[in-house]
Amino acid sequence: MFKSAAILGTGSFGTALAHIIGRQLDSVAMIGRDPDVAATINRDHRNPRYLSSASLPESVTAGTELASAAEHDLVLFCIPTSATRGTVEKLASLGLPKETALLSCAKGIERGTGERMSSIIQQGFPDNPVAVLSGPNHAEEIATDLATCAVIGCRDEELACGLQQLFTASHFRSYTSDDIAGIELGGAIKNIYAIAAGIAAGLGLGDNAIAALVTRALAEMTRLGVQLGGRVETFSGLSGVGDLIATCFSPHSRNHRVGNALGEGKTLEDAVNSLGMVAEGVPNTQSIYEAARAAGARTPIIDAVYAILYEDMPAARALSELLNRDPRPETD
Numbered sequence: 001m002f003k004s005a006a007i008l009g010t011g012s013f014g015t016a017l018a019h020i021i022g023r024q025l026d027s028v029a030m031i032g033r034d035p036d037v038a039a040t041i042n043r044d045h046r047n048p049r050y051l052s053s054a055s056l057p058e059s060v061t062a063g064t065e066l067a068s069a070a071e072h073d074l075v076l077f078c079i080p081t082s083a084t085r086g087t088v089e090k091l092a093s094l095g096l097p098k099e100t101a102l103l104s105c106a107k108g109i110e111r112g113t114g115e116r117m118s119s120i121i122q123q124g125f126p127d128n129p130v131a132v133l134s135g136p137n138h139a140e141e142i143a144t145d146l147a148t149c150a151v152i153g154c155r156d157e158e159l160a161c162g163l164q165q166l167f168t169a170s171h172f173r174s175y176t177s178d179d180i181a182g183i184e185l186g187g188a189i190k191n192i193y194a195i196a197a198g199i200a201a202g203l204g205l206g207d208n209a210i211a212a213l214v215t216r217a218l219a220e221m222t223r224l225g226v227q228l229g230g231r232v233e234t235f236s237g238l239s240g241v242g243d244l245i246a247t248c249f250s251p252h253s254r255n256h257r258v259g260n261a262l263g264e265g266k267t268l269e270d271a272v273n274s275l276g277m278v279a280e281g282v283p284n285t286q287s288i289y290e291a292a293r294a295a296g297a298r299t300p301i302i303d304a305v306y307a308i309l310y311e312d313m314p315a316a317r318a319l320s321e322l323l324n325r326d327p328r329p330e331t332d
């Protein structure tokens with residue numbers, strides 16, 4: 001179905017996905033902002049800044065011209081969610097054929113509007129087909145060919161199958177679903193729990209506490225995700241519990257690393273600056289906290305992370321408040 005693709009973003013995820021789809025397609029153009037990074041990718045078939053040990057197939061080239069996305073059948077959005085609307089607007093002003101399929105790979109919702117990335121992309125390109133990709137997909141593991149599964153969210157069956165074929169390799173298996181909202185919400189909300197799990201680890205809590213936290217996080221994610229428009233079963237899938245487990249327990253998770261630093265007493269600014277990559281859970285704690293308030297949802301874990309990140313509440317006090325809430329039944 002696809003012969004070529006453009007990947008917007010030459011960061012970790014764009015690089016990992018170029019490594020995968022570059023083997024399947026005649027040409028993959030990575031589009032970034034830094035001409036030096038692009039030149040090195042073209043010369044060495046490696047990204048000097050992100051996942052520099054991953055080799056990129058010969059079909060992968062890089063550049064900085066957003067307009068060149070129009071030359072491809074498929075455009076992947078692998079940029080931070082905070083950059084999506086601006087990039088969509090710029091790309092829409094340059095124009096894309098209406099057959100070009102658009103695949104959102106970012107995990108977060110927009111602050112202020114609460115909109116999911118696929119909606120923002122669809123607003124910019126009302127006539128183009130839009131799909132999403134999510135799941136437990138650490139770029140570091142994809143780029144070293146460790147086995148990975150993902151879910152593709154798409155309402156058009158033919159496009160879903162085409163994308164599934166593209167994201168099928170000996171070590172990469174993909175599934176399809178038509179619950180785009182549920183898939184995107186799981187991927188966005190889990191980032192906050194990865195910060196919470198990191199905080200818990202940084203505070204020196206044990207396995208019992210972290211298992212309890214992740215279990216209650218799944219209940220909260222499902223409750224909130226359904227209130228925001230996802231289907232309940234999606235949160236038991238790869239983009240829900242699958243990604244929750246990956247990010248809450250993996251040393252690769254940037255959100256977990258930010259949380260860990262906070263639990264050890266670092267400031268948010270230091271935790272984020274020392275990362276040098278995007279941790280979507282930081283801005284998304286604000287956007288999702290606001291969306292939860294607007295929906296009237298009960299989200300004690302998100303509220304605790306929000307208080308730690310944005311209201312200077314000490315992590316130990318937030319933990320104590322979480323544990324000492326009024327008792328309630330497990331399922332309600």
Ligand SMILES: NC(=O)C1=CN([C@@H]2O[C@H](COP(=O)(O)OP(=O)(O)OC[C@H]3O[C@@H](n4cnc5c(N)ncnc54)[C@H](O)[C@@H]3O)[C@@H](O)[C@H]2O)C=CC1
Pocket residue numbers: 009010011012013014032033050078079080081082083087105106107108137138139140276277278280
């Ligand atoms: N790294 C991972 O394992 C995974 C990341 N994702 C998602 O992919 C998205 C991108 O994350 P990463 O690639 O990991 O981030 P990263 O921090 O590794 O790279 C971000 C890239 O976006 C570019 N960028 C930043 N601001 C921009 C702007 N305003 N306009 C255009 N480009 C801009 C940067 O130059 C960089 O190339 C995030 O939403 C993340 O949650 C999803 C699955 C896995």
Ligand SMILES: O=C(CO)COP(=O)(O)O
Pocket residue numbers: 107135136137138139191194243246247252253254255256278279280
């Ligand atoms: O979404 C991810 C893996 O599925 C990446 O998580 P982090 O952004 O926390 O590294």
